[in-house]
Amino acid sequence: xxxxxxxxxxxxxxxxxxxxxxxxxxxEDTDTAGIVYYANYLKxxxxxxxxxxxxxxxxxxxxxxxxxxxxxxxHCEIDFRLPARLDDALEVHSRMLDVGGASLRAEQVVRxxxxxxxxxxxxxxxxxxxxxxxxxPGPLLDLLRPLDPSRE
Numbered sequence: 731x732x733x734x735x736x737x738x739x740x741x742x743x744x745x746x747x748x749x750x751x752x753x754x755x756x757x758e759d760t761d762t763a764g765i766v767y768y769a770n771y772l773k774x775x776x777x778x779x780x781x782x783x784x785x786x787x788x789x790x791x792x793x794x795x796x797x798x799x800x801x802x803x804x805h806c807e808i809d810f811r812l813p814a815r816l817d818d819a820l821e822v823h824s825r826m827l828d829v830g831g832a833s834l835r836a837e838q839v840v841r842x843x844x845x846x847x848x849x850x851x852x853x854x855x856x857x858x859x860x861x862x863x864x865x866x867p868g869p870l871l872d873l874l875r876p877l878d879p880s881r882e
Contacts, residue, residue, distance in 0.1 A: 732803075734812050738756045741781040741782070741784040741785040742781050742782070742785060743785075744782075744785065744876075744877075747825055747827070747876075747877050747879060748823050748824065748825040749778065749781070749782040749785065749823070749824040749877075750821050750822070750823055750824075751762070751777065751782070751821065751822045751824070752780040752819065752820070752821055753774050753777070753778075753820045753821065753822055753840075754817070754818070754819055754820070755814050755815065755817060755818040755819075755820065756850070757816060758768055759816075760815070760816050761853060764803075764815050764816040765813045765815055766813060766814040766815070766816070766818075768810060771808065771810070771840055771848045771850070772806070772808075772850075774820070774822050774840055775822060775824075775838045775840070775850055775852065777822070778822035778824050778837070778838060779801075779824060779852075779854070782824055783870070786870065786873045786874070787869055788873075791841050793867070793870070794859075797867040798858055798859050799856050799857065799858055799866070799867060800855045800856075800859065801855065801856055802853065802854065802855055802857050803852055803853070803854055803855075804833065804839075804852070804853045804855045805849065805852070805853040806852045806853075807851045807861060808848060808849070808850045809843055809845075809849045809850075810848055810849065811846055811847055811848060811849065812842075812846075813847070813869075814840065814842060814847050814848075815864055818842050819842070820840055820841060820842050820847070821840075821841050822838055822839070822840050822841075823838065823839045823840075823841060824836055824837070824838045825837050825877070825879075826874065826877040826878045826879070826882055827851070827878075827879075827880065828878060829866075829871070829877070829878040830879070831865050831866065831871070831873045832855060832856050832863050832864060832865050832866060832880075833850065833854060833855045833856060833863070833866075834850050834851070834853070834854050834874065835853045835854075836848070836851070836854070836867070837849070837850070837851055837852075838850045838851075838852060860866065
């Protein structure tokens with residue numbers, strides 16, 4: 731069941747089948763040199779995927795409560811190219827590479843201006859309450875599939 735999003739912070743935008751989510755680098759994201767700690771890029775990517783769902787009208791909690799499903803990262807490849815620093819304004823660009831019945835594969839790129847800092851490919855599996863793979867709920871799948879360029 732889609733969630734109401736009118737009273738929430740903006741969840742980013744979708745531009746040309748790509749979700750763009752803004753992220754600001756805070757002190758807590760950095761090491762003592764003011765450089766983003768590598769594991770925090772995974773957090774930025776997770777937030778962006780969650781906000782994409784929210785922008786499509788689905789809250790993580792509602793997916794679990796209504797459909798009995800959640801998502802788990804099954805595989806991630808990450809290429810660290812350049813560091814982000816304290817106070818940087820970043821964007822996480824997320825685009826679907828493949829949307830299947832029970833999983834999806836996405837490319838996520840963390841950018842500062844037009845410069846790619848980190849590139850990731852993430853496979854996310856839909857899981858039921860028992861932790862077993864299950865199909866993505868139809869209403870969500872109907873909204874994700876148009877973002878999958880391999881379906882054209």
